[in-house]
Amino acid sequence: MGEINIYHLYPAHLNLYGDRGNMLALCRRAEWRGIEVNIVPVNPGDRIAFSSCDLLFMGGGQDSDQKLVADDLKRRSGEMRKAVEHNMVIFAVCGSYQLLGRYYTTARGEKIGGLEIMDLYTDAGKGRLIGNAAINCAIWDPPRTLVGFENHGGRTYLGPNLDPLGTVLHGYGNNGVDKTEGAVYKNVIGTYLHGSLLPKNPWLADHLLRKALAYRHQDHGLRELDDFTEEQAHQAALQLAASKRVNKKPSL
Amino acid sequence: MRLLIAIWSGKALIALTRMLGRGGTTLPGRVALAIAPGLSFLLARRLKQGTVAVTGTNGKTTTAYLVNGILEKAGYKCIHNQSGSNMSWGVASTLIENCSWRGRMDGDFAVMEVDEGAFPGAVAELRPRGVVLTNIFRDQLDRFGEIDSIQALIKKGLDQIPAGSFQVLNADDPSLASIKNDNNSARWTYGLELELPPDEFDNTGQDLKTCPACSKKLEYTRIYFAHIGHYRCPSCPYRRPDPDVRLTERRVSAEGISRVKLNLPDQALELNVPLLGIYNLYNVLAAVTCARALAIPTAAISAALGKAAPSFGRMERFDKDNKEIIMALIKNPVGANEVLRTILNQPGKITIVVAINDNIADGTDVSWLWDVDFEQLSAVASRFSAVVVTGLRAWDMAVRFKYAGFEPERIMVEDNPGRAIEVALDQTAPGSKLFILPTYTAMLGMRRHLNKMGLGIPYWEES
Numbered sequence A: 001m002g003e004i005n006i007y008h009l010y011p012a013h014l015n016l017y018g019d020r021g022n023m024l025a026l027c028r029r030a031e032w033r034g035i036e037v038n039i040v041p042v043n044p045g046d047r048i049a050f051s052s053c054d055l056l057f058m059g060g061g062q063d064s065d066q067k068l069v070a071d072d073l074k075r076r077s078g079e080m081r082k083a084v085e086h087n088m089v090i091f092a093v094c095g096s097y098q099l100l101g102r103y104y105t106t107a108r109g110e111k112i113g114g115l116e117i118m119d120l121y122t123d124a125g126k127g128r129l130i131g132n133a134a135i136n137c138a139i140w141d142p143p144r145t146l147v148g149f150e151n152h153g154g155r156t157y158l159g160p161n162l163d164p165l166g167t168v169l170h171g172y173g174n175n176g177v178d179k180t181e182g183a184v185y186k187n188v189i190g191t192y193l194h195g196s197l198l199p200k201n202p203w204l205a206d207h208l209l210r211k212a213l214a215y216r217h218q219d220h221g222l223r224e225l226d227d228f229t230e231e232q233a234h235q236a237a238l239q240l241a242a243s244k245r246v247n248k249k250p251s252l
Numbered sequence B: 001m002r003l004l005i006a007i008w009s010g011k012a013l014i015a016l017t018r019m020l021g022r023g024g025t026t027l028p029g030r031v032a033l034a035i036a037p038g039l040s041f042l043l044a045r046r047l048k049q050g051t052v053a054v055t056g057t058n059g060k061t062t063t064a065y066l067v068n069g070i071l072e073k074a075g076y077k078c079i080h081n082q083s084g085s086n087m088s089w090g091v092a093s094t095l096i097e098n099c100s101w102r103g104r105m106d107g108d109f110a111v112m113e114v115d116e117g118a119f120p121g122a123v124a125e126l127r128p129r130g131v132v133l134t135n136i137f138r139d140q141l142d143r144f145g146e147i148d149s150i151q152a153l154i155k156k157g158l159d160q161i162p163a164g165s166f167q168v169l170n171a172d173d174p175s176l177a178s179i180k181n182d183n184n185s186a187r188w189t190y191g192l193e194l195e196l197p198p199d200e201f202d203n204t205g206q207d208l209k210t211c212p213a214c215s216k217k218l219e220y221t222r223i224y225f226a227h228i229g230h231y232r233c234p235s236c237p238y239r240r241p242d243p244d245v246r247l248t249e250r251r252v253s254a255e256g257i258s259r260v261k262l263n264l265p266d267q268a269l270e271l272n273v274p275l276l277g278i279y280n281l282y283n284v285l286a287a288v289t290c291a292r293a294l295a296i297p298t299a300a301i302s303a304a305l306g307k308a309a310p311s312f313g314r315m316e317r318f319d320k321d322n323k324e325i326i327m328a329l330i331k332n333p334v335g336a337n338e339v340l341r342t343i344l345n346q347p348g349k350i351t352i353v354v355a356i357n358d359n360i361a362d363g364t365d366v367s368w369l370w371d372v373d374f375e376q377l378s379a380v381a382s383r384f385s386a387v388v389v390t391g392l393r394a395w396d397m398a399v400r401f402k403y404a405g406f407e408p409e410r411i412m413v414e415d416n417p418g419r420a421i422e423v424a425l426d427q428t429a430p431g432s433k434l435f436i437l438p439t440y441t442a443m444l445g446m447r448r449h450l451n452k453m454g455l456g457i458p459y460w461e462e463s
């Protein structure tokens, strides 16, 4: 019933905010459908060819970790950009979402170059943007909601031709100002939402799996699963994000 | 005068919140501090023997409780705060509660559990005679933002401790032992030196520990859990310091009581410890080392530890119709993993209730649930007679259990915490154990329900 290769980038360094949940959701939802999953951890210095990667997962990291992997990542950027143009799937959360852009500035004011896969940049902001969040996501028709938790000091701004992942319903989004959240370019999705994101938003997990299968020309379609538990968690989180318990001001 | 007004307002508010049936310690302290910001400093220095402050990610409540017990056994009158009152206002509330209307302190020692974030402020206010540091793990990231900042907070606090005081810290935690501070306080270290089977738990999301001198990844000859163990740098002389107090032997009886052997600098000490879990051995070590730094006689240490009961939701036990209810607070991945490890070491069938809230005191971000190795439970799913989830984030936990590998039909979601306990008790056979794993505010709720069932007593009436 098909097979996909999921590469997990720097699992020892980029693993903040329950990223394990995102990997679990991808793996379980593939396995439940009889799709074989091969997980390939990519560590700094490893000789890895992205040509056999179908789906690349990049998690969050703190500034010190991001700096640690930035050099290794730079060496891989050419190959990664080529794979992206061929429609390889990337799902990047929080810190690594920032790494996909042109540059990001750390809380200490250091400017660190990014992979330049997406036309975006990130500046350090005053105070962190923290709280439950929900966005309206137009990569489906009709649009669906995504629910998660955001916690970032950086403010991300998208270039004129880059689509956001969604528009903010509750929370801050990319920069707390323009109501955009995340970004989409070809099969690359970047977002600040964790929580973990995929288990509570199973259709995004399925969307990524579908794209990864299509990238390998395996058009089996994905069998429907019973997502009652996930749906309940999604609805509960949506209500929480809408409630007054959401932080209104950046917390310093 | 300002101080007296602050004390009176604080005392009046404490009385009022008790009347409303809550153990509130936040509001009285906040109001009193607003009136007299120097209140904690002024009251703490009226203590005859001074203050011991305990901080760290895990184990600070139990460690503070054990230190308190030892000091009382040694004949001192102690003031002690409850976990949950470990911010500056909680410390202030505790001091107000234990002073006279005229501001006289009734006590020899204050043993204060202090939140890591509040540690530098608490050191400045309390001018402690000693500080005890347990460990540093990933905790509520929504509060601290990044892990490096916890270490920075601890260092900031240590830099301020008064000359002539002492510090007690865990030699087995490189993130603590590597903190350099330049004051002339006496430094005491403790460590575990046992042969233990390796920890099977996957502590995802833990930091890689690197050498503070040369940034190489540290090598371990023993790991007790997460990054706690015996480490050294492969490329420079940096290594685990030789502990002043070492725990070298442990035998566990059928009733779960550990007989442990401790090596102090000048003598050996054998003790009975009725607390479950490896992590409690560290709490015992921390408390004994602190007692030693205070030159407390060993007889008082043994007597106090032999009678130590689990403190406030840390493997606290209740009995209901020949069913044992054990409540164990969970609040971060490493602590939760250690609780799960202890549960799995219990014989027989187990019922489990996980109660997850996301209030500020719990941490508003529940993503840490994904870094807890719940897969260890589903690997032996048949041992569980029921799995119940409740709390404000019950459904998040239900999803966690589902992806850990439990059949969705077996995961019972009960929004009402009281009902969750009842349902779980129904599923527990006499002679079996029911484990309740709540986050902090969920634990307070669970306790109220247990109190209503006639189990335990309200916590503000304790001690």
Ligand SMILES: [Zn+2]
Residues within 6 Å of the ligand: B211, B212, B213, B214, B215, B216, B233, B234, B235, B236, B237, B238
């Ligand atoms: Zn070194």
